[in-house]
Amino acid sequence: MSKEIYLDGNATTCVLPAAIDAAVQAMRDCFGNPSSTHATGLKAKAMMDIVRQRAKRLLGVGSGRIMFNSGATEGIQTAVLSALCALRERRDSGEATGSLLVYGATEHKAVPEALAHWNRLLGLGLELKKLPVDADGRHDLAALRALAPQAAFVCTMAANNETGVVSDLVGIGATLAASKALWMVDCVQGLGKLPLDLGNTRIDYAPFSGHKLYAPKGIGMLYVREGAPYTPLVMGGGQEAGLRSGTENxxxxxxxxxxxxxxxxxxxFRPPAELYGFRDKLAASLRAALPGIVFNAPFDKALPTTLNFSVPGLSSKELLDVFDAANVRVSAGSACSAAKAAPSYVLDAMGLPAWRSSSAVRMSFGPLASEEIIIEACARIERCGQALRAAGLLDVPAATAANAPEGVLQLSLAGNHTWLLLDAPSRQCVVIDHQEELGERIDSLLRSHGYQVAARVSTHDGAAAGDSIVFGAHTVRHVTLEAHQHAYLLCRGDKVDYAFTGLAPWSALAGRIPDDALVCAGREELNACCTSLRAEEIGGALGVDLNLDSIALARLLEAHPQAVLVDVREVYEQAACIPGGRAAQSVPLSRLAAFVPGWLDAAEQPPLVFFCRSGNRSAKAAQCLRRLGYRNAYSLGGGIALASAALALAA
Incomplete structure (x- = not known):
């Protein structure tokens, strides 16, 4: 496997070797409890005091306080609780406090979630108000000026985690100069990247998280301005001068x-000038590799370590998959929101088009990055671009005939399946259940391989159905089912090979197709890939554990030398990989239905071990084959991400 290029520094960073050494030394030689009064405890306390004083100097806290905690989320919770408790006390004493809890529309979700949580628990009934941002992602100071008289608490950030846009903290501070509102600034992305002189600002609270700058996870800091109200989130033994109880980490x-x-x-760490140069190199490679790329934040207003971009016709998942295949780690926005696969609320707040917020990718690195890593990253970015071109996913001149897809191709979005029936000799295509959101992707794919659309049909309303569609050596026959549902049968002569249906129950096809014809549904909930009437009747091998770990895979390959490894990643992912390891058959999951008949009809059925990046797609493939009666189908559990070494066995 090629060396990993990690470009997701805004999510987390590796740990600085000196930090590892310091942690080990603390555990080995400075293990005392800093609250103890004996020599061992005093030694631990002295070490902690040295770190605190260093933090105060670096952040320019003046007479303010620094407390150690578990990280930014705890710091945000503490700041919000402190501010809201103070507001309740002021209100109870008859003092005017304002009625709005104002937060930037692009804040990390930890902020509005904390505001809503403590506002509810404390029974304040204050109104949460989003502070809009402009098209560059900076806070709208005119809007803040209008809100300031009613603001009780204002939450902004030093730099945005998704776009890298740097806030105008001086402008915000000036706007709030006449306001009594308390002010928290999330400084998580600012540590080590921005000059911070907190004691000379009116900022009341500033949380930090160590793991964003080469410290381990689970350690952070909270700055509290002198005189700012404070309520401990954790009470107990009175550690951290009573600010945060619990034995220190x-x-x-x-x-x-x-x-x-x-x-x-x-x-x-690299100075800013070098970091700007690194960003320029990455941006140049991205422009060369991905035609039409759009950067979602102005470089002159963003951290030099963050690039956020979108590419027309490509989803963020497709881009992440191809980068991951090349061992380049990037993300689609905030790490905390990545699993939800939703459009970026940050880019939505900036007023960017929906296609950009739903397909954005973040590439970020830390100030420890080296020129060697950046140069290698640029080479792999260009390799990814070549892979996407060869697969027809970029709008470039027609690809070679050798790369043209043929047969049945599945495209999925939000649980809905679109099916393309491709006849390579005639270069004709029938599109079943076209999805508008996939239109650009489909058009680019067909255009790059020289295909023409013979018909677009729908299983929901029978649109443009007719009686039959002839293209190449195939015929597509239309069948009306119950409840206004339709099916399309792909035939070669009188033989029905495939049936494509939407939401109609499988029983609606009984008697209309052979029991062993492959049925391709229009929804993920009905079937992820394909099935048959016979498989649905007998239930297949559902519930059987099909996953192999590295040890089980090694044993299977030793016992069955004829076993076949099947890579179900898309062709552009496979093309982006650095060659190496055991040879595998290429069958993208989107093409699985085209290969199933050959496997089922083979005289011998050797073990098939499907694998992909994470194990999700390979599990679907193995489950599909098992359900259809192929007893020796397996999935590599955890995928390449967890078991990359397994694929090199017996190479």
Whole structure:
């Protein structure tokens, strides 16, 4: 496997070697409880005090306080609780406090969630109000000026985690100069990247998280301005001068101290000029590799370590998959929201078109990045572009005939399936259940391979159905089913090979197709790939554990040398991979239905071990084959991400 290129620094970073050493030393030699009064405890306390003083100098806190905690989320919770408790006390004493809890529309979700949580628990009944941002992602100061008289608490950020856009903190502070509102600034992305002089601002609270800058997870800091109200989130033994009870995370504090020392002493992290140069190199490679790319934040208003971009006709998942195949780690927005696969609320707030917010990719690196890594990243970006071109996913001149897809092709979006029936000799295509959101992708794919659309039909309303469609050596016959549903039968002569249906029950096809014809549904909930009437009747091998770990795979390959590894990643992912490891058959999951008949009809059925990046797609493939009666179908559990070494076995 090629070396991993990690470009997701805004989500988390590796741990600085000096930080690892400091944590180990703290656990080995400085293990005392800093609250103890004996020499071992005093030694631990002295180490902690050194780190705290270093943090105060770096952040320019003046007479403000720094407390250690578990990270930014705890810091945000503490700041919100402190501010809202103070507001309740002021209101109870008859003091005017304002009625609005104002937060930036592009804030990390931890902020509005914390505001809503404590507002409800404390019974304040204040109104949560989003502060809009402009097209560049910066806070609308005119809107803030209008809200300031009613604002009780204002939450903004130093730099945005998705776009890298740097906030105008001076402008925000000036706008709030006459307001009594308390002010929190999320400084998570600012540590080590922006000059911070907190003591000379009116910022009341500023949370930090160590793992965003080469410290371990589970350690962070909260700045509290002198005189700002404070309510402990955690009460108990009175540690951290009563600000946050609980025995301190000494290993984490020591590690964070090593990072802060590197910042203060210089020489470890790249200066801004080099970081800007790295970003320019990455941007140039992205422009060359991905025609039509659009960057979603202005470079002159963003951190030099963050690029956020969208590519017409490509989803963020497709881009993430091809980068991941090339061992380049990027993300689609915030790590905390990545699993939800929703459009970026940050880009939505900036007023960007829906296609850009739903297909955005974030590429970010830390100030420890090296020129060697950036150069290699640029080479792999260009490799990804070549892979996407060859697969017809980029709008480029027609691809070679050798790469043209043929047979049945499945495209899925939000649980809905679109099916393309492709006849390579005639270069004709029938589209079943076209989805508008996939239109550009389909048009680009067909155009790049020289296909023409013979017909577009729908299983929901029978649109453009007719009686039959002839294209190449195939015929597509239309069948009306119950409840205004329709089916389309792909035939070669009188033989029905496939039936495509929407939401109608399988029983509606009984008597109309052979029991062993493959049925391709229009919804994920009905079937992820394909099935048959016979398989649905007997229930297949559902519930059987089909997953193999690395050890089980090694044993299977040793016992069955004829076993076949099947890569179900898309062709552009496979093309982006750096060659190496055991040979595998290429059958993208979107093409699985085209290969199933050959496997089922084979005289011998050797073990098939499907694999992909994470194990999700390969599990669907193995389940499909087992359900159709292929007893030796398996999936590599965890995929390449967890078991990459397994694929090199017996190479």
């Amino acid at each position: 000494m290993a984490g504090i020591a590690a964070l101290g090593a990072v802060l020392a590197a910042l203060e002493e210089g020489g470890t």
